[in-house]
Amino acid sequence: MQNQVVSRDEWLAARLGLLKQEKELTRRSDELARRRQDLPWVRIDKEYRFETGEGSASLADLFKGRSQLLIYHFMFGPDYTAGCPSCSAIADGFDRSVVHLANHDVTLAAVSRAPLAKLQAYKQRMGWTFPWASSFGSDFNADFNVSFTEEQQRNGTIDYNYARETPAPAAEIPSRSTPDGATVGAAMSGTDRATYTRERPGMSAFALEDGVIYHTYSAYSRGLDGLWGMYQWLDRAPKGRNETGVWWRRRDEYNKG
Structure with a gap:
């Protein structure tokens, strides 16, 4: 109307x-x-290892000599054939912010569980420049509540976004007005819904002081809305978000049949 x-x-x-x-x-x-x-800080004493384009790295290495580290938990599981389309849209928005943050003592990087070769191939396809590390074989994603096991899905013991989630198959990744998001995202990522939803989006912030790493903040689900640039624009458009399902695609897929 x-x-x-x-x-x-x-x-x-x-x-x-x-x-x-x-x-x-x-x-x-x-x-x-x-x-x-x-917020108070939590000291990180656990040793995490990542694979990067420069070789094996510790969490401290991901800071790249800066005192602050922002990590986007990008949904790209080992069994995906492509990165999550929603995370991809978010990454399109923050990719060019990396250089500005780097010149303000902040490193912005993404971390995913897929092997490094998959991440690098997808990064090249999308034309991104941000640092992207593989946490394959590490507890990092599980410890920061963005990766879960089949057992957790079956038992209904997934704690995501600071709350116990409804057991599968009823559970959906919380969204705006797109209840089909997990199903469509799984198909677009070349996997099944259960596998797809064992990975979750989020962001975490860390500080490095006197050689000690601290976890300072994490956000998940709609807590990421402010990082999803296209939605900030849509909220100011005449028809707003105006969506009834998953309408976005990876930016190189819009003109495909």
Whole structure:
């Protein structure tokens, strides 16, 4: 249904009312950012190993000489044939931010459980430049609650986004208005739904001080909305998100039949 059509003065009055609420939200967002930065830290003593384009690396190595590390937990399991399309859309948005963050003492990298060769081939296909490490064979993804086992799926013991999840097969990866997201994402990643949903999206932040690594923050599910650039634009478009299912594709797939 078409929106109400009004005069410019009537529109301006409505817009100013909304502007007041937007400013309140901005101030609230600033306050939440401060609270994130005030969270207590957890010391990381466990040794994690990753495979990167430069060879085997520790978690400290992923900082690349900087004091802050942001990791995007990219859904790309060992049995996937391609990266998660949703994570791919998010990565399209942050890829060019890496250089700016690097010049502000922050390294932004992605970590996935797929073997390095798969990650590198997909990275080349998508034309990305961000650092991407493989945690294949490591506990890293499990320890940060973005990878789960078949047993956890069967027993209903998956804890994701700080809550116990509904046991499979009823469970879905929480989304906006796309209840078919896991099914479609699995097909687009060349795997079945159960395998696909054993990997989950998220981001984690770490600090490195005096040779000690600390975990400072993690977010999952819709906590990643602010990192998904295209949705920030859609929220400002006349029809908003306007979706009833998974409409996005990898950016090199839109013109395919």
